[in-house]
Amino acid sequence: MSVQATTWVWEHSQAEGTARLVLLAVADAANREGERAWVSAKTISKMCRIGHRTAQRKIAELIDSGELEKMGSRGEKHATVYRLPGVRENQPVRQDDVAPVRQDDVRQNGVYAKSDTPLRQMEPAATPPMAHTPINPSSSKELHPINNAHAHETVGERKRPAPGRVHYSPAFEQFWEAYPRKEGKLDAYNAWRSASHFNNASHLIAAAGRYRDNPNRDPRYTKTPTRWLNTRGWEDG
Structure with a gap:
């Protein structure tokens, strides 16, 4: 999937x-x-x-x-x-896919420069903050590239809610509680959205409970909730 x-x-x-x-x-x-x-x-x-x-x-x-x-x-x-x-x-171009612009690709007064230094290294340095100017701690994540959560993410990652901000539906929470294996909750939620769009949520929840209570189910081979939903596990009884 x-x-x-x-x-x-x-x-x-x-x-x-x-x-x-x-x-x-x-x-x-x-x-x-x-x-x-x-x-x-x-x-x-x-x-x-x-x-x-x-x-x-x-x-x-x-x-x-x-x-x-x-x-x-x-x-x-x-x-x-x-x-x-x-x-x-709908996928943005990743920084790794873009070759750096070299200075020898830039024509200056009709003559190509012969430096191996990437152009972005030739740009003037950003003006440092004025002395005694306090930095707002709440903005430090936006200024620091390591903490910037959106600096190098792909489309799929950007579509996912940020950790700690996921709001699962009440019906999915009931399904999650009933399902015997707790693994990959966010992926399971995406699979749940697809399955519940065409199936009654209460039917899926009840089927998850039956799967959990099946005496023939081996815990070692219990499907992840994502796989169970994607393979239409609720149809197995």
Whole structure:
């Protein structure tokens, strides 16, 4: 599952109804970066509980709308490689991906300089604060690059609520309390949002309780809540 891909669908996709559900199924199968997914129409139809032809038709509609691209076939159980172009478009360019501007790339009076010093090192230093000017402690996190929480984050990380500021829904908290394994709460919440959008929350909570109380469940092999939700564990009884 890619948090970046599913978050993009929830917040940016213009697809509606069954097409939106199909796009969520593709996003659920996307790789870690959220750009590509390997999934068959048969799997999509099973995940969305729709007919195979309906799944194919909705995939075609998404491709026509530009929210999905078909890259080719992987050959494994007729799986197709899809690309979610919108995910990449909404990712900012990382500093590591940008080569520093060198001074020898800058023309000065018609002549190129021959220094190996990056241009940003040639910029004048910032004016130091005036003496005896107190620094507001509350602003120190914004001034210090190490403490700046947004300095190098990716799109997926920025979409996630900051630690300590997550407000989980009451229904999810009930599910979390009922589920036998407490691991990856934030990822589980994202999976919960997707599952509860198309399923009754009380049904999911009750199913989690049955899974917890199943005498045949081995604690060593208990699924994480995220995996249980993504694999539709509530359908197992």
